Amino acid sequence: MEDHMTGHKEKRYECDVCGKAWQHPYQLETHRRVHTGERPFDCSECGKSFKTAQVLKIHRRVHTGECPFDCSDCGKSFKTSQVLKIHQRVHTGEKPYGCSTCGKSYAGWAGLQQHRRVHSSERPFTCSDCGKGFKSSPDLLMHRRLHTGERPYTCSDCGKGFTRSKILMEHQRTHTDERPYTCALCGKGYTRSTYLLSHQRMHTGDRSFHRPFGCSDCSKDFKRAGELKIHRRLHTGEMPYGCSVCSKSFKTTYELKSHQRVHSSERPFACSDCGKGFKSSSELNVHGRVHTGERPYSCIDCGKGFKSSTDLKVHWRLHTGERPFTCSDCGKGFKSSTHLKVHWRLHTGERPFTCSDCGKGFKSSTHLKTHMRLHTGERPFTCSDCGKDFTQSGSLQVHQRIHTGERPFTCNQCGKGFTRSTYLLSHQRVHSGDRPIPNLVCGERFAMASHALCHQRVHTSGQPYDCPYCSEAFDSSWGLQQHWRIHGGEQLLPLQQAFQESTGTAGGPADTHQGEILCVR
Known part of the structure; x- marks a missing residue:
């Protein structure tokens, strides 16, 4: 016992570079490789080098798939006993590594070390291609795959590639229909734990819990930290993902990938009903509701249904009067950024959508599509009461008010009703004397x-x-x-x-x- 205790105290082998001392000469020899960069142990499979034979042995398990350390609670296997020990804290709830700044605790020391960089803003791992910094080397490794296009994890069912093994595992559940994360309240199952967590927030009316991640600039709340991070770029103006063709930048990799299809004209997501192609699966999903008639997003004020949450959000501004997108030239406000973009062309004179028959230019593709019906004679919207045809669904909707007598736009000065908001606006100028x-x-x-x-x-x-x-x-x-x-x-x-x-x-x-x-x- 005395000899053992002496071993703890005596560290006779000192590093001449940094002064750190070791008990045994082989420990000092291994340590010196930190300074020299020497990695004498090479992997015969991939050529990667390591400082010690033990680390090489553990690395070899990546190729063999060997995971000799099993968790007695859930049966999950791991390559090292240390990783198993950290994993078992998931079951015990033990988090022995606490942050001295905010008190947040972690199961492993590496997790704490990475977290501390949130407070220090330290990003020691830098991308050599774009200069972006990261808190950990795995984060940098994942980011590098954006530049290289590497997707080393391939689905054996459909051949789709992924940058992370975890994402592949979650994807494979779309083939097996496995939903291991189940809500204890309603029994609904999910493929990801994050989806379950978001769903569970639907059972509570507490907004602070329903959307626990709040923006400090505009007080908007989000269900996920990742959504808040992307939203923050609206305030900071950060656009970290740049297009290599036109230099246009985007807030997310998803937006960049969808944009790049503008240059390639790629439309990989095709509608099985009409054959129309789309740049993203989400666009196809929304388009599919044109055929099914599905309107899953309903307005709680008037009951009107919409194909997408974005359409509902824009519609809701009819009730609130909110017009968050303002023209810098004339100060006019709009319900959506798309409406503002089209309006802006009034000032610039831009008409990017041209009719192939007569050469007339239009501010939006919708205007061009409606105009084309003058040449084709198409009037696809028919009144069920009198049989009259119209080129636009909006014109039909206004026309039907002749039959119903509906005048939904009412003057708050004299109570007079109108079939269109534009008629009401013109009428209100009688009271205000405004001649703009x-x-x-x-x-x-x-x-x-x-x-x-x-x-x-x-x-x-x-x-x-x-x-x-x-x-x-x-x-x-x-x-x-x-x-x-x-x-x-x-x-x-x-x-x-x-x-x-x-x-x-x-x-x-x-x-x-x-x-x-x-x-x-």
Whole structure:
């Protein structure tokens, strides 16, 4: 016993580089390799080198698959006794390594060491390609695969590759339908423990628990720390994932991967119903609901259903009045970033979507798609009451209010109802006296764009409404109507018929309402 205790005290072999002492000369020899970088033990399978024969022996188990240390609680196997010891703390709940800064505890010393870097912001492992720093070497190794494209873990069922063995294991459950994580309250099963944790939060009404990760900048809450981390990039402006083709940057690898398909025109996710291709599985999933009619996201205020949570989120802003996306040029607010992007083209004059038949440009692909129906004659939206066809679902919806008498947009000043929000907006200017639309020639201002357009013809001598009975022409349909009384007394031609005769077109204005001056655009 005395000799044994003496062994603890006597450390006669000192390193001449750092001064650290050891009890045995072989320990000093092994330690010196830290300074020299010497790794004399090579793996015959992969060529990787190690400082000691023991570490090489453990590494060899990666190739052989040998895991000789079994957990008596769950049967899981491990390559080393040390890793098994750390794992067993999952069952015992033991976390002997505590952080002195925040008190958080860990089962292993390595976990604590990595955690401490959260407080120090230390990122000692740096990517040689992009310079990004990481808290641990495994994190750097995973990141490097973004640059190399390496996916060493392959699914034996479908051949799909993965960067991590854990992700492969979770993926394989899609083939076996294994759901090992079960909710104790409702019995629902999940393939990942994180999915179960998120689900369990649905059983509680406590928002702080339901979304425990709060943003310190905008107070928005998230269910997962990873979601908060990505969200924080909205505030910091960080875009760590850059496209090698156009240098555009993105907040997540998923966004980058989807974007890169713009350059390759790759659409790997095809709809089994109509054959349409999509850049991501999530886009295909949402599109599939067009065929099934599924609307899993419902508004708690009006009951309207939506194909995606994003659509519901944008719709909800109709009720709250929230318009978080503001134009830096004119200050106008929008419910979604897409609406703002389309609006911005009013200022830039950009028309990136061009009609192949007539060459006309449009601000959005939706506008182009609607325009194309003028050439094809397609009117896919039919009124079930009168059989009238429309080029847009929105036009049909507004038209149906003629049959139902519904006027959902009400003036809070006089109580008058309107079938469209734009009609309400124009009406409210009667009360406010607001005339936001100026004429660039004379400076006169108007409450409605159609009025401004008609007035503009005073300066340009534009008179597109020709009388079918004489040579007179007018700048508005209302002026033409007044003139007709000379020819036919008080009996007027229907507006639609007169428009067709005066303009020589087969179809009239797609959408008019009583009292509005109609102008050809």
